[in-house]
Amino acid sequence: MRALPVGDRALLIEVGTGEEAEALHAELLRRRATGELTAAEIVPAARTVLLDGLDAPSRLAERLAHWDIPPVPPRAEDVVEIAVRYDGPDLPDVAAHWGVDEAEVARIHAAAEYRVAFCGFAPGFGYLTGLPREVPRRATPRTAVPAGSVALAGPYTGVYPRSSPGGWQLIGTTDAVLWDHARVPAALLAPGTRVRFKPLETP
Amino acid sequence: MTDRALVVVRAGALTTVQDRGRPGHAHLGVPRSGALDARAADLTNRLVGNPPEAAVLETTLSGCSVRPRSTVTVAVAGAPCPVTVDGRPAAWGAPVRVPGGALLDIGAARSGVRGYVAFSGGVTVEPVLGSRSTDLLSGLGPPPLANGTVLPLGRPAGPPARVDVVPHPAPPSELVLRVTLGPRDDWFTDAALRTLTRYPYAVSSASNRIGLRTEGPALERSRAGELPSEGMVLGAVQVPPDGRPVVFLADHPTTGGYPVIAVVHPADLPGAAQAAPGTPLRFVAVRHRR
Numbered sequence: 465m466r467a468l469p470v471g472d473r474a475l476l477i478e479v480g481t482g483e484e485a486e487a488l489h490a491e492l493l494r495r496r497a498t499g500e501l502t503a504a505e506i507v508p509a510a511r512t513v514l515l516d517g518l519d520a521p522s523r524l525a526e527r528l529a530h531w532d533i534p535p536v537p538p539r540a541e542d543v544v545e546i547a548v549r550y551d552g553p554d555l556p557d558v559a560a561h562w563g564v565d566e567a568e569v570a571r572i573h574a575a576a577e578y579r580v581a582f583c584g585f586a587p588g589f590g591y592l593t594g595l596p597r598e599v600p601r602r603a604t605p606r607t608a609v610p611a612g613s614v615a616l617a618g619p620y621t622g623v624y625p626r627s628s629p630g631g632w633q634l635i636g637t638t639d640a641v642l643w644d645h646a647r648v649p650a651a652l653l654a655p656g657t658r659v660r661f662k663p664l665e666t667p
Numbered sequence: 668m669t670d671r672a673l674v675v676v677r678a679g680a681l682t683t684v685q686d687r688g689r690p691g692h693a694h695l696g697v698p699r700s701g702a703l704d705a706r707a708a709d710l711t712n713r714l715v716g717n718p719p720e721a722a723v724l725e726t727t728l729s730g731c732s733v734r735p736r737s738t739v740t741v742a743v744a745g746a747p748c749p750v751t752v753d754g755r756p757a758a759w760g761a762p763v764r765v766p767g768g769a770l771l772d773i774g775a776a777r778s779g780v781r782g783y784v785a786f787s788g789g790v791t792v793e794p795v796l797g798s799r800s801t802d803l804l805s806g807l808g809p810p811p812l813a814n815g816t817v818l819p820l821g822r823p824a825g826p827p828a829r830v831d832v833v834p835h836p837a838p839p840s841e842l843v844l845r846v847t848l849g850p851r852d853d854w855f856t857d858a859a860l861r862t863l864t865r866y867p868y869a870v871s872s873a874s875n876r877i878g879l880r881t882e883g884p885a886l887e888r889s890r891a892g893e894l895p896s897e898g899m900v901l902g903a904v905q906v907p908p909d910g911r912p913v914v915f916l917a918d919h920p921t922t923g924g925y926p927v928i929a930v931v932h933p934a935d936l937p938g939a940a941q942a943a944p945g946t947p948l949r950f951v952a953v954r955h956r957r
Binding site for chain 2: 471474476504507508509513514516517582583584585589591645651655
């Protein structure tokens with residue numbers, strides 16, 4: 465674990481793996497809840513957690529080195545289930561990349577259990593880990609990816625909360641509402657949430 | 668015509684509603700947003716007797732015109748510009764009483780980029796996650812103003828400030844941004860670090876509320892490959908593959924995958940919000956490399 469100063473009020477804590485980043489994030493949230501830590505933002509990402517709005521980043525960096533960070537325990541709460549029609553335009557490319565047929569892409573995607581490692585790119589866009597195989601981004605990003613597109617990139621899967629440009633491989637669509645700021649919580653997929661995709665029959 | 672609201676007559680190039688933004692939601696991918704020149708926005712609120720969190724209008728270069736439906740106290744600050752009420756000159760940087768039905772015109776910036784217009788009672792569009800700010804990156808908050816938009820105003824909280832003139836920094840003729848190197852300065856060559864802090868840059872016309880883009884020498888990386896996505900702070904100086912540094916402003920993304928070579932001192936960001944395209948820019952390191 466390495467703590468890098470970011471300006472005068474933030475720390476970027478680098479760890480070895482995505483699992484360690486999730487465990488550190490959970491530990492930081494726990495310590496903030498008990499009042500032991502004050503931070504305006506705690507932002508998990510692929511291999512790091514950013515702490516912003518700290519009064520004394522260097523002191524926290526010293527303390528962090530002595531923490532014992534337990535792995536994320538299995539959670540009791542329910543898994544969020546997202547119903548998907550596997551009808552995306554990039555199914556053939558993903559199938560070719562994995563050396564399987566298109567139905568098998570859907571089966572592989574729907575068989576795995578995922579966890580939201582971090583969010584970014586757009587409100588409510590979660591990077592879900594747990595995909596058993598990787599796939600490269602599209603060589604040319606699309607200028608508009610429709611809202612509700614279920615997509616793959618690198619080791620991640622995710623769902624576009626709203627129409628936006630994007631370079632992920634589109635394998636399906638869902639009617640699930642990923643982001644609704646009138647809803648509490650606004651994001652369906654906050655960091656740490658467990659997720660499963662349920663295949664719907666395509667007409 | 669007694670209701671507290673205003674009608675937008677001329678929206679200008681880009682006029683948005685801004686307050687202190689919506690920090691605290693970065694982990695959900697929600698930018699902080701808020702007034703780019705928060706110092707000027709705070710000043711206008713003080714001048715009309717508003718609390719600091721009241722929402723104001725942020726104009727871009729060409730100002731805007733509005734017609735309040737009832738009498739309000741208004742203050743304009745930020746980029747210096749002419750102010751008129753029904754065609755008659757009115758004060759800039761001081762409280763101005765605008766009668767109901769009169770046309771308030773905020774003219775084009777004489778220098779600087781972003782003007783702020785506070786109304787007694789504040790602009791009271793519906794908040795989203797605790798803020799009324801327009802966020803251009805993710806589309807949260809009210810859309811940018813259009814001609815004919817009607818914006819509600821709140822009840823005045825207190826009397827306007829009794830001042831004739833207020834001290835206010837002029838927009839910079841040269842923008843000097845103090846930076847602390849890191850967290851990813853080790854992704855760049857020593858030559859690139861020297862270039863960043865010794866060579867002149869200029870503010871690019873591609874700058875917006877998301878980032879201040881720059882023109883100048885490209886910064887060379889010492890490390891190839893991709894940086895896994897990581898959290899980004901306000902004022903982060905991110906270097907995309909073209910090598911030209913981008914300073915992240917209020918609507919910046921919450922995570923990103925290009926290395927951040929340095930972070931700008933927060934006190935220098937209001938100046939960055941007011942630096943017009945072409946303004947000379949220097950980055951000055953205030954910390955040595957680890």
